[in-house]
Amino acid sequence: MARIAYILLCHKDPTAIIKQAERLTSSGDYMSIHFDASASAADFAQITKALCSNPNVVFTRQRIRCGWGEWSLVQATLNAVESAVKAFPRATHFYMLSGDCMAIKSAEYTHNYLDDNDFDFIESFDYFESDWIKTGWQEERLIYRHWFNERTQKKRFYWMFGLQKRLGLTREIPEDIQVQIGSQWWCLRRQTIEKVLEFTKRRKDVMRFFRTTWIPDETFFQTIVRHLIAEDEIRTRTLTFLMFSDYGMPLTFYNDHYDLLVAQDYLFARKISSEATDLKRRLGLLYTAQGVEFQISNEGRSLFNFLSGRGRIGRRFATRFWETESTLGRERELLIVVCKKWHVAKRVLERIRKTTNLPTIEYLFNEESTPLPDLGGIQNTLEKRTRHRRALMRMLFDYYETDRLIVCMDPGNIELLHDFASDRSTTRILEIECQFSDEYLAGHAVRVGLAGERTSAETLGRILPTIRNDMTFECDRIRDAQFKNYARMRENASPQENADVLSDFLQIPPEKALDIAKMHYLFSD
Missing domain, CATH: 3.40.50 (Rossmann fold)
Structure with a gap:
């Protein structure tokens, strides 16, 4: 039977993290937690104190200060994965989560699903041929080096980019690598994770390349898995249900979205509102339930758009x-x-x-x-x-x-x-x-x-x-x-x-x- 090691990257809400860890490990699964090094020390102490006696929970040895768009997110993930591989030899799958994720199926359903589908689940679309990037930089993410955080060091970020562009300081993508892109929320089999970790030690050139790309959490695992694993063993999709607004921001689910979520052909969903206490309670009870049959209708995206879009009725653009x-x-x-x-x-x-x-x-x-x-x-x-x-x-x-x-x-x-x-x-x-x-x-x-x-x-x-x-x-x-x-x-x-x-x-x-x-x-x- 499938045994899952959940890879949890988080930085806030220690009470929710503790409950999430206790819930997901109660069915025999495991969890490796990376708590952002820049987050509250008191929050981290609260988490470690509450979970230190749980044999199915491990913390990364080295915590990283994470920043959006940086290599630090990938490094934090690798640290958590290495801890999980070492601590949980019986884990068959490794599932990437955030603190805002919750299961929308029972543990029984999740295990059976992974037993019946012996694949790696990761979005991995051709970086240049697909339309995954809707607007903004594409080639620039890769051929220029990005050392600074675009959000916290904006002036340095764009100054360095402009300097490289003026001087023509571009670089080549490793010739045997076909860069892929997709969501960072993946579920990979143990043999795949072990191959990825071995690859990171063997291919220092590829590691150097990705360390200075922009937003590598959308490209690193997606590229390496596709490079190492046969195509017929990969399902190019995520098992985590998530939606984005017209502005590229992740949508949040609330108490009245329970029926919508459990009817989707996914195992987890993000982002669940921190205020959706009733939704969290119901989903928590669902995860530990036995013998639940799910009617998958998968109309979630159109239904969510319909319900949320009603508030915009009546607005009108200026006349042309x-x-x-x-x-x-x-x-x-x-x-x-x-x-x-x-x-x-x-x-x-x-x-x-x-x-x-x-x-x-x-x-x-x-x-x-x-x-x-x-x-x-x-x-x-x-x-x-x-x-x-x-x-x-x-x-x-x-x-x-x-x-x-x-x-x-x-x-x-x-x-x-x-x-x-x-x-x-x-x-x-x-x-x-x-x-x-x-x-x-x-x-x-x-x-x-x-x-x-x-x-x-x-x-x-x-x-x-x-x-x-x-x-x-x-x-x-x-x-x-x-x-x-x-x-x-x-x-x-x-x-x-x-x-x-x-x-x-x-x-x-x-x-x-x-x-x-x-x-x-x-x-x-």
Whole structure:
């Protein structure tokens, strides 16, 4: 059976570290702790006193002062690994952790998973060919030498870089090394760790090279493991679930993320908030539990983005110059059908087209596959359509040689509605209000990636009210905007009531509007 030696790098919160060590070693696993030498001496004394009698815990002999982006992080890891290899000869796997990590599966599940998957788990993507680095330096991290800390010695860091660049003092990457990059949170087998340690003693040239690279914790182990281990024995992924914001900062999980975390196809997660006491309690109990079956749905990233992104609704970037200085035309009339149930709006649009012979376009700002004429490339992507929305609409009016055009939009497109409503042309908005059953909302959650086929009923029950409230909020925003020429059809209204609304919206005779409104399957799901 797998026996894990956890490699823990930490620098704060001694109480949490003690609990983490006691929890993870209670199932027969081990832990090697490196506590940052620059951290509180009192905190370190508290940790060593609490854990000194635990035979499954060892501390690194030499503590390092660690700094972000420095070699010190790699050296601290190597020191902890060497201590673990020596102290725990029965350890089969070595798992890299931080003090902010917690298990999101039981020890039983974790051991069985590693027994069934005899691989090294480490992200290792080609440094130059992959897109792992989104912005900033790439080649500069390697070909120049970096002796100073970019955060604490910024002036020296950039002065030294500028000097090397002016003098052309670049260096070669060791010729037999193909640099890789990836997350520092890995899980490696014992034979791999032993090969890595032997490599560090044998290849002094490679060690010298990495000691002065920038952010080597993202490249050192990733490169060496790929250099030493056959590709079919490596799984290029981490077993630790982590997410980053748009600004590259790690996201933090709180008490209400328990169901989200345990449903992910990972063994650990970071970062767990120090204030998430209930989440830590539940995960702690889970780790020691027996016979737990996990339903892996893996919708965590899209669900987290959905929940956290709700706070940004309503924000709008400044209007672009081509929007403020252009117009659809004073004599033109843009008719917008707004509906959350796209299939309902498409039925209405089809009936309108047949009844009025007006040109109609479905969700052109929401569905990239919406049929559009060739307009010189502006229609190719949703991003282009949205960015150049007035120009796009003006070209569509010209293409169809009409002064009246009907389009569909989602209620979430509030900024587009405001923009078109502010144009010098006439804009009419027809909102179609539909009823949303729990079955429909569950299907919607699956379609947009907030849930999967294996998502539990309990998790669905927790997110459905949020989705329903979101849809209600979108509709309320539209009504609160008090658009001129706004009308609303309702699923629970009579065909005659809806016909009156349609007649006014389309400016057609009441009998033609009734022919559209009385379609018996109009609101069917």
